[in-house]
Amino acid sequence: MDKQPLWTRDFIKICLSSLFLFMTYYALVATLPIYIMDTMRGGEREVGLTLTFFIIAAVIARPIAGKWVDELGKKKVAILASALFMLSAFTYAGALSFLFLLGLRFVHGLSFGFATTAMAAIATDLVPEARKGEGIGYYALFMNLAMVIGPFVGLLIMNTYSFSVLCMLISVFAIISFVCGGLTKVQEAQASVKKRADQKFHWKNFIEPGAMPISLTACLMSFAYSGLLSFIPVYAKEIGAAEVSSYFFVIYAVMIVLSRPFTGKLFDRMGEHVVIYPSIILYAIGLILLSLANGPMLFLVASAVIGLGYGSVFPSFQAIALKSAPIERRGVATGTYYLLFDLGMGIGSFVLGIIASAMNFSSMYLISSLIVAFAGIVYFRLYHQASNRKKLQEKRVTLPASGQ
Numbered sequence: 001m002d003k004q005p006l007w008t009r010d011f012i013k014i015c016l017s018s019l020f021l022f023m024t025y026y027a028l029v030a031t032l033p034i035y036i037m038d039t040m041r042g043g044e045r046e047v048g049l050t051l052t053f054f055i056i057a058a059v060i061a062r063p064i065a066g067k068w069v070d071e072l073g074k075k076k077v078a079i080l081a082s083a084l085f086m087l088s089a090f091t092y093a094g095a096l097s098f099l100f101l102l103g104l105r106f107v108h109g110l111s112f113g114f115a116t117t118a119m120a121a122i123a124t125d126l127v128p129e130a131r132k133g134e135g136i137g138y139y140a141l142f143m144n145l146a147m148v149i150g151p152f153v154g155l156l157i158m159n160t161y162s163f164s165v166l167c168m169l170i171s172v173f174a175i176i177s178f179v180c181g182g183l184t185k186v187q188e189a190q191a192s193v194k195k196r197a198d199q200k201f202h203w204k205n206f207i208e209p210g211a212m213p214i215s216l217t218a219c220l221m222s223f224a225y226s227g228l229l230s231f232i233p234v235y236a237k238e239i240g241a242a243e244v245s246s247y248f249f250v251i252y253a254v255m256i257v258l259s260r261p262f263t264g265k266l267f268d269r270m271g272e273h274v275v276i277y278p279s280i281i282l283y284a285i286g287l288i289l290l291s292l293a294n295g296p297m298l299f300l301v302a303s304a305v306i307g308l309g310y311g312s313v314f315p316s317f318q319a320i321a322l323k324s325a326p327i328e329r330r331g332v333a334t335g336t337y338y339l340l341f342d343l344g345m346g347i348g349s350f351v352l353g354i355i356a357s358a359m360n361f362s363s364m365y366l367i368s369s370l371i372v373a374f375a376g377i378v379y380f381r382l383y384h385q386a387s388n389r390k391k392l393q394e395k396r397v398t399l400p401a402s403g404q
Contacts, residue, residue, distance in 0.1 A: 004128035006135050010184045011126045017180035018119050019142040024173040026150030031158045053102050054109035055346040061113025063206035066335020074121045075186040081114035082178040089174035093167035121331045122186055133267025133319045137260050140315035148253040210324040211333040213382035218317045219344035220375035224368040226348030235361040241296040248303045255307030263312040275316050280376040283309030287369035291362045
C-alpha cells in the first residue's frame, strides 16, 4: 500500500504562510525593545508591557478562533486574520507614541491568535491521518526556523539600516504570509461552514475538554520554556558566554531539523509515549546542564539537548490534542492547546523573572527543570493512564460483540 503524500502543494503553502507570519512576530520580539528604549526613551517596564499586551490579546483570541474555525470555516478565519495581521505590520512605521504602540500590539496579538489557530487547523486537515505526528512535526519545524531567522534578520536590518526599513521588511513578510495562505486550497467540512445561531452559550463552545489534559501539560512545558526566550541573552552575559549567545537558538533549531524526520515517524508508527517520555527527560536534562553552565561549551551543549527534547515535545503534544477531539471540533481543540500554551508562556516569563531576581538565573533554570519533570508526571496521570483506561473499555466493548 502506497504511503499517502505529505508534501503536497497546499501543505507547503500553509507551511510557508506560517513561516513568514512567525518571522514577522519574532523579528519584532527581538527589535521592539531596542526601538522602545533607544527611540521612545522607554524602559524595561514599557518593553514588558508591549509583550504582555500582545500575549493577552492572543490568549483572548484563541478560544474564539477555535470556535469560529469549526463554525465559519478555517480558510475564512485564516484570510481575515492574516489581512488584519498584514495591516498591523504596515502600521508599525507610524507608531510614534507609546500608547499608540500598545494599542497596535493588542490588535496585532488578536490577529496573531486568530491566524495561527486557523493555520494550524488547515495544516492538520492537509496531513494524512496515518502521518499526523510526522506532518504536524514538520509544520512546527517552520515555526522553529522562524524563531532563528526572524530575530537574526530583524536585528541585522535594525543595526545596519533603521526601524523604518525593518517595518518595510516585516510588511513584505506579512504580505507573503497572506498570499501563501490565500492560495492554499482547503476542504471545509459541511458542518464547519454552518453557523449555529441557535446554540446557547456554553464554555464547551470555546474549550475542548478532550484536549485539556495534554494542553495543561503543554502549559507547564511552555512555562519552563519562557525562561529561555526571555533571559538567555542576559544569562549568557552573566556566565561569560555572551559572544556565543546568538548561537543558542541556531544550535537548538539545527537539532530540531536533524531529529524531526525520525521523531515524527516514531510517533505515528510506535505511539506517542515512545517520543514523549524521552523528550521530557532530554528537556529536563538540558535545563539542568544550562543551570550548571559556567562558560560557552556547556551553554551550547545545553541548547542542543533542549532542542532534542522540547523541539520534539511541542508538535507531539499538538498532535495528541487533535487526536483527543472529534474531527468536527479540531478547531476548538487547536484553540484550547494554543490558549494553555500561551498562558504558560505569559505567566512563566513573569514568575521566572521574579525567581531570577530573588535567587539567580542558574537556580531559575534548575527550578524550570523540576517543572518539566512535574509535567512528565502530569502527562502520565492525566493523559497516559486515561488513554489506557479508554483502550481497555473499548476492548471490553469489542470482545462481547465479536463473540456473538
